[in-house]
Amino acid sequence: MSNDHMEQDVRKGSAELLVLALVEERARHGYEIGKLIEERSGGVLKFHIASLYPMLYKLERRGLIQGRWVEKTGQRRKRFYRITADGRRVLQSQRNRWAEFMGALARVAGIRHA
């Protein structure tokens, strides 16, 4: 498996978790979500428009996040996404799964997380 493929797999699997975790803190708009993912992962994980918004729309369709247009005076309107109750449940279960996975990795391959 090439590094690129592995990155794609990890990215796909963790994208949901990333977005949900970010909007769990507070409602955010699309660009902010993409920017924060890039910053907090130290540039490892980067989402372009073509992958970011389809993912957000999919999460919205599944009812895990809810988008809402917000217009402030003097600014262009922005679409903010916030987590839903179902989203919270899914986020928690995903966190648990990742924690288990990391635990397993640590036990088997000696990987520690920060």
Place this chain on the structure above:
Amino acid sequence: MPDWKAVVRARVQGIDVDDEVVDEVSEHVEEMVRNLTAAGHSAVDSRAAVERELADIQAVIDAARSNRLRRAPRLPAVEPPSPGRLKAVRVFARDCAHGVRLLIARPGFTAVAVLTLALGVGANTAIFSVIQAVLLDPLPFPESDRLVMMWERNATDPDDIFIVSAPNYRDWAARARSFESTAIWEYKTFNIAGDGEPEQVPGMRISASVFPMLRVAPQLGRVFTPAEDLPGNDVVVISDSLWRRRYSSRRDIIGQDVRLNGRPFEIVGVMPPEFRFTQDRHAIWVPIHFTDRDGLRDAHSFTTAARLVDGVDYESAKAELEAIGRQLSSEYEENHDESATITRLDELGVRSVRTTLLMLQGAVVLVALIACVNVANLLLAQASIRQREFSIRRALGAGSGRLAGQILAEGLVLALAGGAAGALLAWASTSAMASQLPASIKFAPFRAAGSIPIHAGTLAFTFALALVTGIVFSLAPMLAATRSDPGAALKSGDRGGTSRLPIFRNALMAVEVALAVVVLAGAGLMIKSVGRLMAIDPGLDASNVLLMDIALPQADTYGQPQRTTFCQDVQREVGSLPGVVAAGAISHLPLSGANAGRGFAIDGRSFPPQQGPNASYRLTCPGYFTTLGIRMVRGRDFTHADATSGQPVAIINETAAATYWPNADPIGSRIKLGDINSNSTWMIVVGVSADVRHFGLDATPRRELFRPYSQAAWPVMTIAVKSASEPLGLATSVRASLRRIDPDQPVSRVRTMEQVVAESVGLRRFPMLLLALFAAVALVLSAVGVYGVVSYVVSQRTREIGIRMALGAKRATVIRLVVTRAAVPIVIGVVAGAIGARLASRQLTGLLFEVAPSDPSVLTAIAVLLGVVALAASWIPATRAASVDPVVVLRA
């Protein structure tokens, strides 16, 4: 800073893309460029970064399209349940406000639903208000259910009742044990003079027992004493309206004199404002003052009533009076084919309209049911369409209870809007109806004429019905939806709808169609009936004939006329006016309901006992028959020479001639009033007139006997004037002419013969017009209902249709598919409706004329009409379905 929105737009030019996607992407790009610029990147770098981002914008567009959410209108905040009643009220109020917004956002649905509910509520309330005012409101007398009318009746036909002679009344009063009091009266028109302009006022001569029997006290003064029944007591009691109008409510009116028909009468009492006896217009009551003529047992001129003794029921009293009637019939020859009976006082004048009004109520209930079915269907369809929205909201955390509360609020708002519109419609239509009512309903005895108050109870009931419909049919499908898994509905992209609903909805559609058939059939039968009626030749020419009544009071009301030159005066003054083609007068105008009858004897002929000749009795002026276009079949009309010739003459009609002179010419025969031994003068028959449908276009002509006014009098004559053009244009000049003849005798009731003919069919025309209106409403509602249901079914089946068309099905096949599926409930509805119509139309039997309730041509025509309309209503959505692009449908 470049306009990034324009840049993005240019990039997606030609592609079908949601505006919101453009907005979101351009906002993202703008933010990105801002950050790049702040970090020190050049414009060129920024531009390149933008190009990289927008390189695969198609992926965003595709993702948005395939994951497209129906952007529902702003959803209310879904709050977790909180304690506090005030909060619940605020939440409910907000839900209602949201419900209003939702309704405004769907103007088509809202308009149809509100209008439909309004029609159901409004029409029901309006008709029932009329029924309440005319039939159900108790009379304004204490214990009015103990009051009855006494009538003479035909011994062999119990429905043929007529007014009473004074001797018969006296015998009933003396012999009957069932009545605690009895009363007798005769209608009379008075010329009132003094204290203002002379005017004609309707009133009565009454026995002193009338007011005590009714248990009504005057507001001023007193009523008559029994002693005042005898002649020589010229006293009068007046109505409140006359007192206000003519005497300005003067408290000193008691004891004042007033001239009635030229004689002074002393005002002794004023009746209270709500007192009506028998109609609003009757304003003067004088004592009965029986004359010798009143003593004739076969002079039927009086109306009589009684109050039942406590403890005696209606049926026993009726049986007793009928027995007394039979006794009198064997004792007196004048009563030979008569008996007696009683009817309830509150039925006076309204027996004939009872059936009509009840039938109209039945029809309007059917229309209201159709309206409810329509609204139910609309709500069910809407609910199914919104299943997806409900599922999303549940996924967003809304509890079933909260969701039900919001949908309840929506249904409530809709029902309230419909109910309010219905109340408005009821108010408007009762006002409109009040003016269109036939006179017999508008001026029903003892009721306040004119306005009809809205019946609050009916309004409340139909309002509640609308509310229940709105709420039940909003909630039911929602409750079904909340039981299912919302996630499943979202994932599969299913449009929702439980499998039970289509059957239910089809059943509702069939019911709607069936109800519409019943209402339409009723209307069709009435229209055909009135058409047949109006086509009947009344025997006269009603066009361009002006009518007005003039009172000709005299000391001996029915004796020799004081005004022997009356007819010549009319001919001279009126007949010579420009524009007048002919003029005449008659005592009992055809189709006006007026009638009188006399027995007579024929010289040289004898008849078996109790089977002597009789006929309706009329007085005319020469020129009457010509004026009304009535043919003289044989002989001649009266002439002015008859007045002075000294030879009494008479004219009979065709029916009388055929009855009593079947094989001979009656011209020249001698007849006289009363029996062969009476001392009336012999009259010579000089003419035979064509039959006129005097008693109604639907009634067979009866025997008629005419005498010239110059030889016998009648208190009120109707002047008839044939004009060359519009008859009412002559009213002023004719009135002036009559005033020249006698300034003290005002004229009244100016009208045309065409109005009289129309009024005579009013009791059929009025319900026909209303039924036709209801039928039109029912037809429109059921067409809308069918259209709505089929549209919904088609929208649910769009995918299936798309697949079929993609597999090669032609447009025509798709249309046929949709229409035949809709046809099943429609056909079932039409058949069920036809059966229902046959049963229901039996209620119309009394109102139909020469049309059977089961008239097959009407039923067939209605069934075909409704079938065609319903199928057409399903054709339109079918055509729409066949026009879908299968590719679009399949990709959605």
